[in-house]
Amino acid sequence: MKRARLDPRRFVVSAFFLIILFLCILGSINEVRFISLLNFCALAKYMPSQSYYKYSLSSEDLLATNANSSDDIRILIGILTLADKYHRRHLLRLVYGTQQSPVGAKVDIKFVFCNLTKEDQKVLVALEIMRYDDIIILDCKENMKQGKTYTYFSSLPEMLTDSTTNVDPYPPYHYVMKADDDSYFRVNNLVDSLRPLPREDLYYGYVIPCPSMDPFVHYMSGMGYLVSWDIVEWIKESDIPKNHTIGSEDKTFGDWMREGNRAKNRHNAKWSMYNFPDPPTRCTHELWPGTIAVHLLKDQEKWIRTLKYFNVTASLKPSKLYHIP
Known part of the structure; x- marks a missing residue:
């Protein structure tokens, strides 16, 4: 009896489909690991030399990172200002209201002052x-060095x-x-910088x-600093900030953390x-595309120079109703 010959073409087709089937099974099994690996690669890409936090490569941590990345980042930017600053709020609503909404993030901007x-x-x-x-109207008397920052953070959980x-x-x-009303935040860049962080x-x-690059030595500038929600809850519950509210508020905040x-x-x-780079000091540099925030925009001229640099009106649609050269 003659042994049947194996058709090479059938062998190739069968092998091709077996490989596809194998890859599909392998992909479904390793989907979580693969996505987590991508997240870790993204983390490494954005990991700045001046960041100070530990990152474990255990499977549990990778899965936790993946779970976080699947949720939209939710950020509250509270701009501490005064009730009478109507014109500044109008400007900031224009500035932030026309920024492109970040993908995968929900950013709320609120103006914060006392009674x-x-x-x-x-x-x-x-x-x-x-x-x-x-x-947001806080239950306090307007002040700069007597606990407004404490009242802001401690009031939020309730x-x-x-x-x-x-x-x-x-x-x-x-x-x-917590942000100043003379700071300009580029929200998309802020969100991108937060994605890989805890x-x-x-x-x-x-x-x-200014010369320091170590965030554990002193504190963060009042131009705008951010904390995670668990720290907000701690500020509300702990006696440490409650009993230490008088003095330079941003320095005081750093004292609480320590x-x-x-x-x-x-x-x-x-x-x-x-x-803002005018006048030039060791605390600044020229405007550049990678900016997250520019501070000390004390007058309209500085705001206009900053907004022009970032070309914020580029998406203005042409219309017969107006002519802006």
Whole structure:
């Protein structure tokens, strides 16, 4: 009896389909590991030399990183200002309202000040709230060095969480920022810088003093610093910040972190965050595309120079209704 010959073409086709089937099975089994590996590669890409946090390569940590990356980053930027600064709020609404929304992130910008004291404020601020819903009024007397920052952070857990329902996401925000009203944040760059960072025990900003690159020595500049939600909850519950509210508030905040042994994960965003370069000092440099924040925009001329540099009106659509050369 003659043995049947194996058709080479059938062998090739069969082998091809077997390889495809094998790859599909392998891909489904290793999907989580593969995606986690990609996340770790992204982390390595963005890991700056001035970041100070540990990253373990255990499978549990990689899976946790993957789980975080699947959620939108939720960020609250609280701009501490004064009730009477209507024109500044109008400018900032234009500046932030026309920025492109970051993909995979939810960023809320709120204006924060203490109790209203004038009749015109009660009318005009109420109108702003009705129109924009972007104001937080703290139960305090307006101040710079007597606890406004403490009141801001410590008030948020009660303001933003609802114990009667489980519908709202927890935490309401992964990160909370305190920012000055003379700072300009490029929100997409901020979000991109946060993606590879931990969502717990994080303290992020521009390290003081200017020459320093070590975020564990002193504290973060008041131009804008950010902490993770667990630190916000700690500020509300701990006696350390509650009993230490008087003095330079940004330095005081750094004292809380040190005394409470908090913020083991720290990120120095220098030199993507910097002061406006006029006049030139050792705390600044020229405007550049990788900017996260520019500080000390004290007048309209500096705002205009900054906004022109970043070409914020590039997406203005042509229309017969106006002509802007």
